[in-house]
Amino acid sequence: MHITDFDHLITETSSVALPESDAAAPGQLIAGLRARALPEGAAVLICMPNGRNLLKLFFALVAAGYVPAMLPPATPVLRLRQMAEDFGAVAVVRPRLGEELCKELHIEAVNRQAGWEVGFFRTLAKPVTEPGEVILTTSGTSSHFSSGCVHSFDSLRANAHKHAAEINLGATDTMLINLPLYYSFALVAQAIASIECGARLVISGPPFIGSQYVTDLARHRVTVSSVTPVLMRTLLAHSAAALPETVRALTVGGDFLAPEQAAAFVQRYPGKELYLTYGVTEAGPRVSTGRAHEANAKRFASVGRPMPGTLVRLLDVDGPAQEGELLVHSDTLLKRKIGRNALSPLVEMDGQTWLKTGDIFEIDEDGHLFFKHRKSDFIVLNDEKVNLAAIKQFCRALPGVLTCKTRSIRRADTVDGYFLEITVDDLLVGPAEADAMKAEIMKGLKHIERPSSLTLTPVNRQQYEFYK
Template sequence: MLTYSRDEIAAYLDGVVDLEPTPDAAGLLDGVAEELHALDRRPGEVVLVALANGAALLRCFFGVLLAGGVPALVPPGTPTGRIREIADRIGARTLITTGHPADPPGRQLGPVQVETLTGVLPQRHEPGHVVILTSGTSGVASGCLHRFSSLTRNAARHARSVGLRADDTILVNLPLYFSYALVAQALAGLVTGARLVIAGPPFTPAAYWTAVREHAVTSSSVTPYMVRGLVAADWRPPPSLRMLTVGGESLDPATAGAVLDRSPGLEFYLTYGLTEAGPRVSTLAAHREPRRRLGTVGRPLDGVRVALRDPGPDGVGELLVTSDTVLRRKVGVAEGRVGDCLVGPDQIATGDLFLLDDDGYLHFRGRLSDFVVTGGTKVSLASVRRIANALPNVIASATRTYQAHDGTRFDLDLYLYEADPVVAEEVRRELRRQLVRAEWPSRIRTLSLRDLGHK
């Protein structure tokens, strides 16, 4: 069950500042719960929520929970076919959205539509749970089932590790369907009483600076991709900004040092986590550490234990995380090796390679899994290849990663039955239609049967 009452949640949401407010959204908290009851949805059914960042999204998220449902946030730009695949795999017959016309048409509820996805066999879990989709961790149609109470517990631990307070104002400009933004910001605000200011994406240094300054933001969370953009723009933090936290992937020491050099007095935290862990795992208070530690992600949060599996002669091994906030189980179809990440009671294998030094600091060394972080977003290469392989005229596909000046990128090779330019262009166009923007390869090569070695 929920650890917060309806009135506590409503009071928190009433304090949210929405930089792009949705008209008539105030009634969604109760309206969603009433609509799900009217549709005779059973307790524990999964409900997809595909909305842009904003208070309306959070009202729908909590409305589903208060109705006894299990919310799953989906990127609002997800193609209709992908929405349907996710719904089929995780058993969600209800979609709350503004941009995915359904047949039959959905029911209007203020600014959103509540749609019934026909033909989906509903799956049920215990009320008080949340599904967080993991397109970058284990495939486009899978997710992690978490207790809401464990997510708020993780949020409280993260908040303590970065010193988040009730008088803070948190800028949320990361997508709320990211576990980082949902837990370390939105739910951290709930557990501490801090105020939320919700903005974009997309991210630009100028818009970010304006939002921080105009709303007296004291706490902000960004990805390394964003940090590099700020540093390149010669950004200096406005006076109100007390702390900046970084997560999503590791930040190189040079960029971390540049932030510290131009931000005297700023509290600067480097963090590590993954959705399966609930999600936050460790924190480094970089402003209090010697520069030699800027290449680490700190030490585990209170209540989190770590160990290395099969360390090599260099001391590097796969990180195991033990915590009472790890996922209950996977839902949907997992692609890649992280699908069986639960390896013991409350313990997961992360698929990430680390060195654990004598002082307990974690040094990220790479990934075992078939994923990359590109443009600040995790991308499952296994999912990209699976979607490509299902296209007409495609025999097989291969992905190749490389380091660009702004981070990791990947190319895609498509092996076709016909190498005709017209066919190749049709395949490219259909692939882009089915992929979300972060999954688009930098380059696509179309090759013939003989290039694959077939006779």
């Protein structure tokens, strides 16, 4: 199948469907790029919501020799400007480009087309990418906004094929995509995998509402879908939101699912398949797949074995548990990383190129991978090691908590503390409950573990994008 021959496979749910007048014609965008003599291999930033138009843009740019970089539609202006500079972008595509935004992004001309507007940047740098490549963006830290992983499009297709084989995805399946397509998890393991297999695609989008998700599964007779651990917790918490008979499999990615939640799903839905996956954007992205529906209780905590053609090893193994940083070697690794402050995660060992994931794992005698924590999840305060992963896990178990993040406070070469930032459901945690929750958190932590600053932000759960 040619990469542009997929439109007939796509259905949109009512939450993302656009009027017929907004049906996009990517050929106009390509013609506009070529009319301005913009070089093939140059990057184009795509800030579009989930839907048919977004995928049509992505594949049309790849086919024409340009390099797509998909970003969240609400990406701040400062970050857009920085990535435009760092990625050597020649244009940005958004549903609308207002006058103020054009001024801040230094856009010299705008083409208004059905479904989107294209802004052409005034200052053009030499492309840092080549035809046939794709930029997958990754979230940065407070010291730098974002970086990009440059992949060969062919290697993304190869990764998608491997993942499809792992979950038995085929032409008779219908895949529901409700995660943002700018996540490599959704783009490669769902969209590209489905298109390569000839499976039907149903595209939805945020916000995630458990009852609506189940309704979409039933209405479109979906057989396969993917969720993050947060979304799985939402599904398990609503007993009325039972999965339809048509659903044969769910995959979980983006983070690690607690083993008790994997067990709860398998117990509630005997006969349905549950795949626990591990991947990182730099790996293209899928690395391993665990079959929870076939596992014993111990392996509900495992993300399975590496996919075929993927090798893993542990670096700096320490302690009786034999844990170490996971290194990955495969034919779908990124080619390079771009962006200011971007550091290459690739190392050469024993004549092979390996990806340093930054994740600490244990590997059992049968080759099953068990995630332990992020390498960056430990900080040292006053000569004592503090486990930020355990602190986040403690906070996430509290009623009403949606997300929990930590940010280390660094001065020179030392860590002086950390910020603890928690997002809560405003229907469950009001002002009075917030004070009580703060007190409970501080009481549950040792003195050395307590954050320098603790903030609770209440949000409307149905409008909040909390996919990761």
